[in-house]
Amino acid sequence: MSSSQQIASFRKVSAGILASAHLAGLDDRPVVAKRDISLVLKRVSPALGIDGTTYHVLDILLGLVQSDDFQAGRRPVVAISNQRLADYTQRSTRTVARCLKKLVEAGILAYRDSSTGRRFVYRGHAGEPEQAFGLDFTPTCFNLEAFKEQADAFQRRLRQQQAAKRAVIRHSRAIVDLVNAMGPEFADFETRCEEIRLREGVELIDRAELLKALYLEALEAVHEMHKDQNSNEKTTCEGDISVIPLPITSHPDSLTCKKERTCSNEQENKSKSDNGYAVEMAFEKKPSGGGNPSQQANKPADTSRSEKSTVSATTPGINAGKTNLDGVSIGLLQSACSTVQAEIGASFSSWPAICDAAEDLRVLIGLSPAGYLSAVERQGRYLAAACLAVVAEKALRDPEQISSPGGYFRAMIDRAGEGKLHLYKTLHGLVNT
DNA sequence: TAATGGTGGAAATCCAGTCC
DNA sequence: GGACTGGATTTCCACCATTA
Structure with missing residues (x-):
């Protein structure tokens, strides 16, 4: 031929x-x-x-x-x-x-x-x-x-575009939450955020980078503001409140901004201790609760016992021994949250590992630092971190399903407070889908 | 509302095979 | 040998749906 x-x-x-x-x-x-x-x-x-x-x-x-x-x-x-x-x-x-x-x-x-x-x-x-x-x-x-x-x-490019799209949403939400938490003097960040989102002729990937930089800038501004406030307090109210840096956030004293918060879930804790020490020790609170956290600071950090203590301390209506983490194992969390582990490049191999990833998870779902700290105070950092992982996993798998991951997270914490959160069922559901 | 892209119709061209 | 046929193409123009 x-x-x-x-x-x-x-x-x-x-x-x-x-x-x-x-x-x-x-x-x-x-x-x-x-x-x-x-x-x-x-x-x-x-x-x-x-x-x-x-x-x-x-x-x-x-x-x-x-x-x-x-x-x-x-x-x-x-x-x-x-x-x-x-x-x-x-x-x-x-x-x-x-x-x-x-x-x-x-x-x-x-x-x-x-x-x-x-x-x-x-x-x-x-x-x-x-x-x-x-x-x-x-x-x-x-x-x-x-x-x-x-x-x-082409497929790599598509994946990058999808990741950038998620990053734009994530950082935008984080900025809005931050502005809501910090008040009108931070409103400029929201304006700039909108300007970047609507800017023409900029690739989505570049837009995500710009928003990330803006978010970091906003966090830095919060950090600076709190440094100023702390120095003022030292001169005027020295000795009134002890402030200890938070290990779970890169901006340790940002939680003093809780005074400015507008979120109802966060405001209800204003009567409680209002410093980083309470957060650090939250999962070690005794069932009686309400006392000076500093007096309860030296309990051993046994995971299950400390979490149980926290739950019963904040949920007087539930049976003793029943907790929101019943049936929730590290293995289950690891299996259920495969997408989010891949997304942030972390492995949920232990409870401390999940807690270490909490900051990334928080940013991922666009939750304010104050919102997360409030949850830690109420339910302990293990349950809070587990909820973060679940919300992030759900949001990543189907962004359309959860319009406000931050709100979803707060609702989970509320349900935990009422003893109605069955995290293990959610996790089994994620494993099987 | 204007711009854009996909589509279809009409008329014309090309060229080898077929018919008268 | 000339006319016709058939299949594929072209350009030009118009319509319609979608999108910015």
Whole structure:
């Protein structure tokens, strides 16, 4: 069979058509399986700008081309008229011709025209094509590796876009929460946040970076403000309150901003101790609660016992021994929250590991530092961190399902306070979906 | 509301095969 | 040999749905 490639004189050739014709005219065509070609072409189509009717036409051609024709010494040519393709796709022949041209210029097909333009295949006794004129898949055989890389790059790009989209939402929410917590003097951050979100001509990925930088700047501003406040307190109220840096946040004394908070869940704790020491020791509170936390500071940090103490201390209505962490094991958390572990690059191998990841999880769901600290005070840092992980996992799996992850988290803490939180059921649900 | 992209119809061209 | 046929293409123009 001749390897020369023919283009009818009536056809107006473009660079893409010539390139495909050149590939189709080469003798050393790589031998590939039709199945591989189908898979790669379907993956790379969006990256090549092939969709709708063109994809439909390609699908029909892939169905018609014979697997054996991809063997060495043969030519994978499909002979089908434009009219037949038009019938199959319910489009006009004019549209079909345009689609075919698109596929040729994309390097998938090559025209192999007979002198009249008619498409036909004459086969010998063994079924091998002796004369074949029509649409030739040879360019795909040459371009297969490039198509694979293109498809991978396209999918990577899509994933980056999705991650950037999530980051934009996450940082925007975090900034709004921060502004709500800190009051009108931080309103400028919300304005700048909106400006970045609506800025034209900026890639989503760059926008996510700008918002992240803005959020860090806002945190820094909070940090600076508290430094000033602390220095004032030292001169005017020295000795009244002991403030201890928080290990779970990069801006330890930010919790003094609780005075400014507007969240109802957070405000209800204003009567309680209002410093970082309480947070640090929250999971070690004794059931009686309400006392000076500093007097309870030296209990051993046994996970289950301390969490149980916290729950019963804050939930007088529930049975002794029943806790919101019943049935919740590290293994269960690890299995249920696979997406979020991958997202933040952490492993929930132990309770301290989950607590260490709390700051990332908090930022991920856009929860304010004060909101998290309040939850820790009320339910202990293990339960708070576990809830954070669950909310983040749910938000990552289906962003549409949870419109306000921060609110969802607060609701979970409220339910825990009422003894109605069944975290193990939620986790089992996540494992099984 | 204007811009854009996809689509279809009409008329014309090309060329080998077929018919009278 | 000339007219006709058939299949594929082109350009031009208009319509329609979607999008910014």
